[in-house]
Amino acid sequence: xxxxxxxxxxxxxxxxxxxxxxxxxxxxxxxxxxxxxxxxxxxxxxxxxxxxxxxxxxxxxxxxxxxxxxxxxxxxxxxxxxxxxxxxxxxxxxxxxxxxxxxxxxxxxxxxxxxxxxxxxxxxxxxxxxxxxxxxxxxxxxxxxxxxxxxxxxxxxxxxxxxxxxxxxxxxxxxxxxxxxxxxxxxxxxxxxxxxxxxxxxxxxxxxxxxxxxxxxxxxxxx
Amino acid sequence: xxxxxxxxxxxxxxxxxxxxxxxxxxxxxxxxxxxxxxxxxxxxxxxxxxxxxxxxxxxxxxxxxxxxxxxxxxxxxxxxxxxxxxxxxxxxxxxxxxxxxxxxxxxxxxxxxxxxxxxxxxxxxxxxxxxxxxxxxxxxxxxxxxxxxxxxxxxxxxxxxxxxxxxxxxxxxxxxxxxxxxxxxxxxxxxxxxxxxxxxxxxxxxxxxxxxxxxxxxxxxxxxxxxxxxxxxxxxxxxxxxxxxxxxxxxxxxxxxxxxxxxxxxxxxxxxxxxxxxxxxxxxxxxxxxxxxxxxxxxxxxxxxxxxxxxxxxxx
Numbered sequence: 229x230x231x232x233x234x235x236x237x238x239x240x241x242x243x244x245x246x247x248x249x250x251x252x253x254x255x256x257x258x259x260x261x262x263x264x265x266x267x268x269x270x271x272x273x274x275x276x277x278x279x280x281x282x283x284x285x286x287x288x289x290x291x292x293x294x295x296x297x298x299x300x301x302x303x304x305x306x307x308x309x310x311x312x313x314x315x316x317x318x319x320x321x322x323x324x325x326x327x328x329x330x331x332x333x334x335x336x337x338x339x340x341x342x343x344x345x346x347x348x349x350x351x352x353x354x355x356x357x358x359x360x361x362x363x364x365x366x367x368x369x370x371x372x373x374x375x376x377x378x379x380x381x382x383x384x385x386x387x388x389x390x391x392x393x394x395x396x397x398x399x400x401x402x403x404x405x406x407x408x409x410x411x412x413x414x415x416x417x418x419x420x421x422x423x424x425x426x427x428x429x430x431x432x433x434x435x436x437x438x439x440x441x442x443x444x445x446x447x448x449x450x451x
Numbered sequence: 452x453x454x455x456x457x458x459x460x461x462x463x464x465x466x467x468x469x470x471x472x473x474x475x476x477x478x479x480x481x482x483x484x485x486x487x488x489x490x491x492x493x494x495x496x497x498x499x500x501x502x503x504x505x506x507x508x509x510x511x512x513x514x515x516x517x518x519x520x521x522x523x524x525x526x527x528x529x530x531x532x533x534x535x536x537x538x539x540x541x542x543x544x545x546x547x548x549x550x551x552x553x554x555x556x557x558x559x560x561x562x563x564x565x566x567x568x569x570x571x572x573x574x575x576x577x578x579x580x581x582x583x584x585x586x587x588x589x590x591x592x593x594x595x596x597x598x599x600x601x602x603x604x605x606x607x608x609x610x611x612x613x614x615x616x617x618x619x620x621x622x623x624x625x626x627x628x629x630x631x632x633x634x635x636x637x638x639x640x641x642x643x644x645x646x647x648x649x650x651x652x653x654x655x656x657x658x659x660x661x662x663x664x665x666x667x668x669x670x671x672x673x674x675x676x677x678x679x680x681x682x683x684x685x686x687x688x689x690x691x692x693x694x695x696x697x698x699x700x701x702x703x704x705x706x707x708x709x710x711x712x713x714x715x716x717x718x719x720x721x722x723x724x725x726x727x728x729x730x731x732x733x734x735x736x737x738x739x740x741x742x743x744x745x746x747x748x749x750x751x752x753x754x755x756x757x758x759x760x761x762x763x764x765x766x767x
Contacts, residue, residue, distance in 0.1 A: 237625040244627035244761045251753060255746075328749035335756050342764060358764055 235283050242276035243359040246396060247338070250369040253389060254334055254376075255327050260318055262385050263308045266392075270300030273392050277399060280356060288407050289399075295414055296395070304388060304421060308381075311425050317381055317438055324376050334369055341365035348401065356400040363400055366393030380431060380438045384424050391417050456544045459711045460534060463543060466715065467533035471686035472496035472679065474722055479653075481730030496682060503675035511572045511668055521568030522669065522676040528561040529683040538690035539714045540702040541612035550609040551599045554691070555592065558643075561680070562588050569665035580664025583741060587649060587661065590748035591642045594635055597755035601632045601762055602695050611694055619698040631758035633696045637732070638751035640688045642744070644681070647733040649744055659738065689725050690718075697721060 232240075249269045256262050274296040281289030312318065325333070345361035352360065370390035374383045391413070398405045405413070428438060435442040476493035483490035492498075510519065534545040535554050566581035603609045605628075606617035642649045645662035655663055666677050694701070700717030702710040739747055 232624060234625075240761075241625050241627045244631070244757075247757060247761070248631070251757070255750070326746075328746050331749055331753050335753060338757075338760055342760065361764055 235279055239276060239279050239283075239356055239359070242272055242279065243356075243362045243396075243400075245272050246276070246366055246392075247362050250366045250389065250393075251331060251334060253385070254330055254369060254373050257327075258318065259312060259379070259381050259385075260309070262382060263305050263312070266308075266385055266388055267301050267305040269389060269392055270296060270305075273396055274301060276396065277404075280399060280403070284403060286403050289404055291407065292395075292404055292410050295410070299414055299418065300388070300392065304417075307421060307425065308385070311428060312381070315381075315428060315432060315438065317379065324378065330372065330376050334372060337368045337372060338365040341368050352401050359400040360397060363393050363397030366390075366396060369393075378439050378441055380424070380428055380440055383440065384421065388417065388421070459540060460543045460545055462711055463539045464530060464534045466718075467538065467683065467686055467690075468530065468679075470722070471533075471682040472500065474686050474689070474726055475682040477723065477726040478685075478729050478733075481727050482733055485730055485734040496678070500675045500679060503670075503678075504672050506671040508671035508673055511574075514572055514668075517564075518568050518571040518668075519673070521564045521571075522673040522680070524564045525561045526676045526680040526683075528557050528564075529680045529687065532557050532561075532687050533683060533690075535611070536687055536690045537612040537615050537694050537701060539718060540711050541616050542702075543612075546612050547610070551603070551611045551614070552596070552609055554611065555596055555599065558684070558687075559588070559592065561684070565665055565677075569668075572668045574668060576660075576664045576667050580661055580667070583661045584665060587642050587744060587748070590745055591639050591751065594748060594751040594755050595639045595643075597752060597759060598632045598636045598639065598695070601628055601755065601758045604759070604762055605629070611691070615694040615698040615701060618695070619701070628758040628762035629696065631754045631761065633692075635751045635754035635758065636692055636695065638747065638754065640692065640729075641732065642748055642751070644685045644688060646729065648736045648739050648747060651738055659741070686722075689722060692725070693718075693721050 246269060249265055249272065253262055253265045253269070256265060274293050277289055277293035277296060280286075281293060341364040342361040345364050348360050349357050367390050370386045370393055373389065374386035377383055377386065395413075404410065431440075431443070432438055473493055473496070476491070476496045479495070480490040480493050531545075532554060534543075535549055535557070537543070537546045540546070562584065566584050569577035569581040569584075571577075599609070602614050602618070605621075606614045608614060608617070641647070645652050650661040650663075651659065652662065654660060655667075662681065666674060669677055700714060700721075702714045
C-alpha cells in the first residue's frame with residue numbers, strides 16, 4: 229500500500245471529526261454546549277477548507293475558509309450565545325426519542341448515507357471524493373436532530389449544522405460552489421438566523437416557552 | 452507443542468498472575484494521590500489476599516456446589532485469557548491457539564459464572580448485582596466485538612497476535628478509525644471492570660454497587676480468588692488494549708525466554724502509563740446513575756461503529 233501524504237491524512241481526520249461532532253450534537257442535552265459544538269464544527273470545516281485550498285491551489289477556497297471562520301466560528305455562535313442569555317434558555321427538555329435510540333438510528337442513517345454516496349463517489353474526480361458520504365451523513369444527522377428536538381433553539385442549531393454538511397459536501401465533490409453562490413448561501417443563513425432570532429422572542433411572548441409543540445394548537449382552531 | 456515453548460508461555464502467565472494485583476494497587480495509589488489522600492501501598496492487594504487465604508471460609512446454608520466452584524472457574528478462565536493475550540510475545544503456543552472472538556467468549560463465560568454464583572444464594576444484593584452485571588455485559592460485548600472487528604478489518608485476521616504484529620509493522624499514520632475504536636475500547640474497559648463512571652470499586656453502598664454486590668456472600672479463599680480474578684481481568688483488558696493500540700515492543704517472531712524477559716520493561720512502562728491514565732479518568736468523572744449506563748455503552752458502541760465506517764470509507 230502506498231503511503232498516504234500527510235495533508236490527505238489530515239483531511240480524512242477532519243472528515244471523521246465532523247461526523248463525530250454531528251453525533252456529539254445529537255447526544256447533547258445542554259443548549260450552551262450545543263452552540264459550542266457548532267462552533268467547533270465550523271472550525272473543523274474551516275480547517276478542512278484551508279487544507280484543501282492549500283493542496284489544490286484553488287484561490288477561492290481560501291476566501292470561503294475565511295468566510296466560514298468569520299461567520300460560523302465567530303459571529304453566529306456569538307449571536308446564539310447572546311440569544312440564549314437574553315431568552316434564559318439553558319437546557320433543552322428531554323428529546324422526543326431517548327439518546328441511545330437517537331444515536332443508534334444515527335448509525336443507520338450514516339450507513340444509508342454511505343450507500344447513497346457510493347455512485348457519486350465513483351463519478352467524482354476530486355481528491356476528497358471519499359468524504360462525500362460523510363457530508364451526506366452530516367446533513368441527515370442534522371435533519372434527525374431537528375426532528376427529535378422540541379425547542380426552537382436546538383432546531384436552529386440543527387439547521388446551521390445541516391448547512392455545514394452541505395458546504396462540506398460541495399467542497400468534497402466539486403471543490404466548493406462558485407463564489408457568488410457561496411456568498412448567497414452565507415447571506416441566506418445569516419438572515420435566516422437573524423429572522424429566527426426575532427421569531428424566538430415572538431414565540432416566547434405568545435406561549436411563554438420556546439417549545440414548538442405549542443405551535444400545533446393554532447392549527448384549524450375556529451376563531 | 453514442544454516443551455521448550457512451555458517455558459515462555461508459563462513465564463507470561465506467571466507474570467500476569469504476579470503483576471495483576473500490583474497493577475490494581477498502582478491504579479488505587481494514583482487515584483489516592485490525585486484526590487489528595489494519603490496513598491495506600493501498591494502492595495496492599497497482596498496483603499489483603501494473604502490475609503483472606505489464611506482465613507476459614509464461611510458458606511451460606513443453601514449455597515450449592517456452583518457457588519463453591521464459581522471462584523475457581525472464574526479465576527481459571529482469567530488465567531487462560533492471560534495466556535491467550537499476546538502481552539509479552541506474539542508467537543507463544545497458547546496465544547496462537549485461539550482468536551480474539553474466542554477470547555471475548557472466555558470473558559463472557561467468566562461473567563456468566565460470576566452472575567450465576569451471585570444469584571445462587573438468593574440474597575437480594577447478589578441478584579441485583581447479577582442483573583446489573585448482565586445488563587452491562589450485554590451492552591459492552593457488542594462494542595468490544597466491534598472494536599476487535601475494526602482491528603481485524605485493518606489486518607485481515609481475527610487472531611489477536613497477528614493483528615498485533617500487523618499493526619506494529621504498519622507505517623505510522625493518522626488513523627481516525629483506530630482513534631475512535633481506542634476511545635470505544637477505553638469506555639468498554641471502564642464498564643467491564645467496574646471502574647468509576649459505571650461502578651465504584653471502593654464502595655459497598657447498596658444502591659449503586661454492581662461488582663461488589665455479586666461478591667458480597669463470598670469470604671476467605673473464595674473472595675481472595677474472586678478479587679484476584681478481578682485484578683486479572685483489569686490486567687487482561689489493559690493488555691488487549693496494548694495489543695490493539697500500542698503494539699510496539701512486544702517480542703515478535705519465534706522467541707526464547709530471553710526475548711520475553713526483554714519485553715518485560717516495555718510492558719511495565721505501558722502498564723504504569725495506563726494505570727495512571729485510568730486513575731485520571733476515574734478521578735475526573737462522576738459515577739453515572741445506573742439508568743444512564745446504557746447510554747454510556749451506546750456511546751462506546753457508536754465510537755466503535757464510527758471507527759468501522761470511517762475505515763470502510765477511507766478505503767473506497
